[in-house]
Structures are given as C-alpha cells and as structure tokens.
Amino acid sequence: MASSGRPERQAPPELFYNETEARKYTSNSRMIEIQQKLSERAMELLALPEDTSCYILDIGCGSGLSGECLTDNDHVWVGMDISPHMLDIAREREVEGDIILGDMGDGMPFRPGSFDGVISISALQWLCNADKAFHKPAKRLYTFFSTLYGVLSRGARAVFQFYPENSSQIEMITQQAMKAGFTGGLVVDYPNSTKAKKMFLCLFAGGAHQQLPTGLGTDTVPQESSGASFSAFREKRKRGDRKPLKNSREWILQKKERRRKQGREVPVDTKYTGRKRKARF
C-alpha cells in the first residue's frame, strides 16, 4: 500500500489500479518484495500438504506476484481480479496460472468443491466500500463468503491478508464469514508494531476441527481473553512499578524487549549489555 493514504478512499479498484498504478507492480522493487513476503506468509498459513500439487484460487491476483509464489511450490492456480490493467500486466509477465476478470462481490462463478485452498493478498478491504449506488458491503461480503464456501473442498483453508481500516470493518468481515459457515479467525503478526503488523483472516471450510495458527512476534501466550476480570478498585501504582532509570541496564533490557516484540532485529542480551566501556576505548 502506498504511503499516500488508503487507496480504497480514492477510487473503486477497477479505476484505482489503472495503467500507471499497475505498472508499479512490475517496476517498484519495494512493492514487489512486500507482496512476495506477504504471499509466502499466507502460503505458510494455508498449510497445504507437502509435495502435492494443489489447485488454488487467488482472489485479487493482480499482476500475479502471489501466483508466482504458488507456481514456485508446484501448485496450479486460477486468479481473479477486477482491474483489467493489472490482468494485462499479468498476461505480459506470462504467469503460469489462468486469470479471470471478475468482481469478488458478485460471487465466485465456480463449480462446488473445485479448489484445495484460497489465497488473497490485500484485496478483502476493498469489499467494505460501497463504490456504486447499488452496493451494500455487508450483502456483498455475504455473497462472496457463501459462494466461496461452496467452491472449496471440505477442510480446505482460505487465507486473506488485508488492511482493515478500523475494528468495525474487521467485525463486519468476520461476522459475514461466520454467517456463511466458515470457522477460524484472525491471525495478527507483530501486533505490537505499527509498521510490521499484518492481519490475516484464516478461514476453514468445514472438515475436522483445526487449530488457528498463532501470529509471528507473539511469543507470550495471550491471557485468557474470555475471562477478563473487572473491578471497581483503581489499582495504585506501587513503588516498584516505576520506570527504570534512563540508561540503566533494566531500562536497556526493557527497550530491547519492546523492539523485539515489534519484530525488529535486536542483538541478544548478554552480561555485557548496558555495561560501561573501559577508558581505553
């Protein structure tokens, strides 16, 4: 996503991804790298059986960057996108998968049980917008998820990386997905970082009960979410809770821990951490 703000606010996807914007996905190495990393992580969450070629649907395939990741893993894929310019770029790059021009909000035009998995990179948030007068986001989301459930084989996964604008969008999306029969939920990578934080909606289409994967950078086990206890008492700050003195060893350790949670590269803690250097340096 460009730093110039949210593209969903500027124009509908079929107009926003015009020739110049589509061209960026072949020339801008930073955008390509981000897309590749996201696709690799999504593949990991998809957890397909190893050494078997699967048939995958890529929703919002764009210029086929995520599809290349699938091809590298010997999977055969079909891509769908609403922007004809992005698909022209995909044709130009001679991607292996087959591509279809279509609107995910209209529903998935496939036979039941066709796909072994679904991957989607940075596309789902577009469905939250009403770009035409007759668009109703919740209804379009429901049409999308219910038809998607049908085209998946039982027990298959669908992984969506997306950029929700606020928590009510997340709620609307997950609500419609659950209504359509999916199980699963949200996986958040690096939740403590504003920059590295990435959201993945990981859905399961029936089958045996599956464990939701955990996000990266969340090494501490999250506290019991259902049992948050409230009390009327205001907790007083104890003396020991005070922030450690600046530049002290504790202060450095705390800061390193915080940055580690943000997913940044941090040197390991040793006995030398926070020690003064000798005068001869």
Added chain:
Amino acid sequence: MKLLTHNILTSNIIKGVTRGFPLKIKSSRLEVKEVDFNPDFILRILPKLDWSALRQAATEVGYGNGLPEELPSSLEGDDSLQKTIHNILLQVEIVEGELECPETGRKFPIQNGIPNMLLNEDEVS
C-alpha cells in the same frame, strides 16, 4: 483461458441461474502453450473434473481426438492418455472468443485470454 478453468467455471452467479454449467465455447483464436507435465496434478484433479463437459469442450475447439467416451477407472501407467489430458487441460488456450450461459444465453467475452465475468447491476443475485 485454459480448458481446465472452463471445466470449473459456471454462470450460476447470475440471478435466477441454478447450474450454469457447462458454458458454451465459441473460440476465434487458439494458442497452444508449453506447460511442464505434472502427472501428480493430473491424477489429483481428474476425479474433480466433469468428463463429459471436458470432452464436449475439447471437441468444440477441435482437440477432441483421442479422448475416450468414458474415463477409465485408473490412469496410472497410461502415459499417453495422461499426456493427452495434460495437453487439453493446461496447454490449449482460448485467446479470443466467447462463453455463453446455457440457461440465459448471456455472453461473456474472452479477450487476450481473459474471460470477462463481470455482471451488470440487474444480474447480481
């Protein structure tokens, strides 16, 4: 568009269409592209395919020769048939043409190998 995609594509997203399969093909330009032969994938995907629809589609574009009327129960070891199926499913591509919904007659154009499945406002269910 490859014939594998045609074999799973339907028009049942149109309001009032229940099955929408198989879509009729009218092709004005075909291409045959080289794709790596992957016997594992062919064996995995075969049970999911609608064989009679594939046969009909292959005949419509002129590649129907060598396809048996009924799919043999096991293809393991039958290399030549596997290769024929691989060729029809993945190598033959419709570059320019049209798909037609069997129930409503709605036409979906194929340009530059990309089928246009976008619906109008009044067709969305």
